[in-house]
Amino acid sequence: MxxxxxxxxxxxxxxxxxxxxxxxxxxxxxxxxxxxxxxxxxxxxxxxxxxxxxxxxxxxxxxxxxxxxxxxxxxxxxxxxxxxxxxxxxxxxxxxxxxxxxxxxxxxxxxxxxxxxxxxxxxxxxxxxxxxxxxxxxxxxxxxxxxxxxxxxxxxxxxxxxxxxxxxxxxxxxxxxxxxxxxxxxxxxxxxxxxxxxxxxxxxxxxxxxxxxxxxxxxxxxxxxxxxxxxxxxxxxxxxxxxxxxxxxxxxxxxxxxxxxxxxxxxxxxxxxxxxxxxxxxxxxxxxxxxxxxxxxxxxxxxxxxxxxxxxxxxxxxxxxxxxxxxxxxxxxxxxxxxxxxxxxxxxxxxxxxxxxxxxxxxxxxxxxxxxxxxxxxxxHEDSGVTPPAGVAGVAPAQPPALPGGAVVRRSACALARPLPERGELLLVNTDTAAMHWLNARSWLIYSLCDGRDVGSVRSEYGRRAGADSEAAGTQVDACLAELTAAGLLE
Structure with a gap:
């Protein structure tokens, strides 16, 4: 040291x-x-x-x-x-x-x-x-x-x-x-x-x-x-x-x-x-x-x-x-x-x-x-001198494709949940895969809205509750739904 x-x-x-x-x-x-x-x-x-x-x-x-x-x-x-x-x-x-x-x-x-x-x-x-x-x-x-x-x-x-x-x-x-x-x-x-x-x-x-x-x-x-x-x-x-x-x-x-x-x-x-x-x-x-x-x-x-x-x-x-x-x-x-x-x-x-x-x-x-x-x-160390090495440039991650607005989304039955309300987080486990997934307050809200309504309704209701405009709500909902679907947490 x-x-x-x-x-x-x-x-x-x-x-x-x-x-x-x-x-x-x-x-x-x-x-x-x-x-x-x-x-x-x-x-x-x-x-x-x-x-x-x-x-x-x-x-x-x-x-x-x-x-x-x-x-x-x-x-x-x-x-x-x-x-x-x-x-x-x-x-x-x-x-x-x-x-x-x-x-x-x-x-x-x-x-x-x-x-x-x-x-x-x-x-x-x-x-x-x-x-x-x-x-x-x-x-x-x-x-x-x-x-x-x-x-x-x-x-x-x-x-x-x-x-x-x-x-x-x-x-x-x-x-x-x-x-x-x-x-x-x-x-x-x-x-x-x-x-x-x-x-x-x-x-x-x-x-x-x-x-x-x-x-x-x-x-x-x-x-x-x-x-x-x-x-x-x-x-x-x-x-x-x-x-x-x-x-x-x-x-x-x-x-x-x-x-x-x-x-x-x-x-x-x-x-x-x-x-x-x-x-x-x-x-x-x-x-x-x-x-x-x-x-x-x-x-x-x-x-x-x-x-x-x-x-x-x-x-x-x-x-x-x-x-x-x-x-x-x-x-x-x-x-x-x-x-x-x-x-x-x-x-x-x-x-x-x-x-x-x-x-x-x-x-x-x-x-x-x-x-x-x-x-x-x-x-x-204000002069730490941290810089990326030459020759490799970072790129923004690709955005997942959005689900059609008329697609119906419903929470999967193969999930167990453990809420942490004081942290604004929800822990889910997929009982089929045993994989655990952490949702923040935003994702938790979107997940809770997946009750059989269509994607367009999820976007509008999320926007209303979160106080987000339609464009921001759509972007946030689409990204979250893609992740939840990939994790097998939505039907």
Whole structure:
């Protein structure tokens, strides 16, 4: 991390960027992201109850739980992994080997609000209870046969989350390690009082490990679907509070983005191959956006650290003077030219590449995501120099063809819905395809009008309710109807 020694009397740029990174309702607001994830979990449970012929009642009862009982299940790495695995199976047309219902049927709910895996952790430690319910992977003490199976499944997820397998068992944290982790979290939340608590909220479990990666000893990782909502880190990351804080930000930011992306896609071609000058192997386009998201947050952290006040420096020591980023790979453009050795250089390249993509590569959310990150980057680096590379010009996405005005539209019967009225959003799942779709207030209104009337009537009624002129109403209705039809949500 680039934490040079010079300080400045003004911390305004970092403070403004800190606030901006949590202000966006889709990608920054942890409360909104969590609410969407809860809605997705509930609707997914209802879908599984619809599809799992062996355990429909168990799954239906889980979907009816109150928030205090539901959240520990959503944050449990084994249950969440089973849930995501079942959803993927349904999306791929496989409904005969679903696993969550059978697992949940044998696990009693904890009256104290602990998830099944957390209940086995001995001693039980929550490193930042004021910012979220994360727990530490200490010793696992299963009390019965079902708990033993759960512990075995957790260990398999741990083994599978580390490329090439772990070099050792999970490291059981000492009291001093617990203290240092909490101290790192304290520094993070005081340095970035908006972003810090926001990212910690998305962490369910923190474990320690030693392993090897393609780039050398494992420093840290965040679990996606293989080990959901979890951070694993080498104990050496606790050597000083600044490194611990940076690690929590790094992996917590990834977990936050994983959660945010559960409710919408950024790309129409996530697998597009992108050349990376500091790596020999190209990245998928989705990884480019994930990396850009991380580098922007890290640059804001660096700016805040450069201007850390005397109180923080007295309590936690001076931040490191130099930046520590992954080494560039040998025999690459970066290795030959001595370039792309900083977070800013890498962020410039990644952002410039995405800016140069044809407009139809990004969804509307994707364009919003990119410009949100660029706004934050420009706050802390006004001369960031982000420009699209030469030779590729973006184009506006093509508009879908409009349905005839006399065509009758009706909501499909193969849909389950979960409204979020305070957010002005409606979550739908197509029970035939298991695909979930998020509607904003505009799309929700149009969808509600698809009750057997013709397209012309939908346009006129939408225009009346939304206060839009006929041309704007027609454009908005036609685009929405095309998407709903393609998703199988209209007959």
């Amino acid at each position: 680039s934490l040079a020694a010079p300080r400045h009397s003004s911390r305004d740029k970092a403070a403004r960027a800190d606030a901006l990174l949590v202000a966006d309702g889709r990608f920054g607001d942890s409360g909104a992201i969590a609410e969407r994830n809860e809605a997705r979990f509930v609707l997914g449970l209802q879908l599984l109850a619809h599809k799992d012929t062996r355990h429909p009642e168990v799954l239906r009862q889980l979907s009816l739980l109150g928030r205090e009982q539901l959240l520990p299940l959503l944050g449990d790495p084994v249950l969440r992994n089973a849930f995501e695995d079942d959803v993927v199976k349904l999306e791929n047309g496989h409904s005969g080997d679903l696993g969550l219902g059978g697992l949940a049927a044998r696990l009693p709910l904890d009256p104290h609000g602990l998830g099944p895996c957390e209940r086995m952790a001995t001693p039980h430690v929550r490193p930042w209870p004021e910012h979220g319910p994360a727990w530490l992977w200490t010793g696992m003490s299963p009390a019965d046969r079902v708990s033993q199976e759960l512990a075995a499944r957790l260990r398999r997820l741990y083994d599978g989350s580390i490329e090439g397998g772990p070099a050792a068992d999970p490291v059981i944290p000492t009291p001093e390690m617990c203290r240092r982790l909490t101290r790192g979290a304290d520094l993070l939340t005081r340095l970035l009082p908006q972003v810090g608590p926001s990212v910690l909220r998305h962490v369910s479990v923190v474990g320690f490990t030693r392993g090897e990666s393609a780039d050398g000893p494992l420093q840290s990782l965040s679990g996606g679907d293989p080990l959901p909502s979890a951070i694993l880190m080498a104990p050496e990351r606790l050597a000083d509070p600044w490194t611990a804080a940076e690690t929590l930000l790094h992996e917590g930011v990834h977990l936050k983005l994983f959660d945010a992306l559960r409710s919408g896609a950024l790309l129409r071609d996530a697998d597009l191959s992108v050349p990376i000058p500091w790596r020999q192997t190209p990245w998928r386009l989705v990884r480019v956006l994930v990396a850009l998201h991380f580098y922007v947050h890290m640059l804001v952290f660096q700016e805040a650290a450069r201007h850390a006040d005397d109180t923080l420096r007295t309590e936690f020591g001076d931040p490191p003077a130099g930046e520590v980023v992954d080494e560039v790979s040998p025999d690459t453009e970066a290795a030959r030219d001595g370039t792309y050795g900083s977070s800013l250089e890498r962020a410039r390249y990644l952002a410039g590449y995405v800016l140069a993509l044809p407009g139809d590569r990004l969804t509307a959310d994707g364009r919003r995501f990119l410009h949100w990150l660029l706004d934050a980057l420009h706050l802390v």
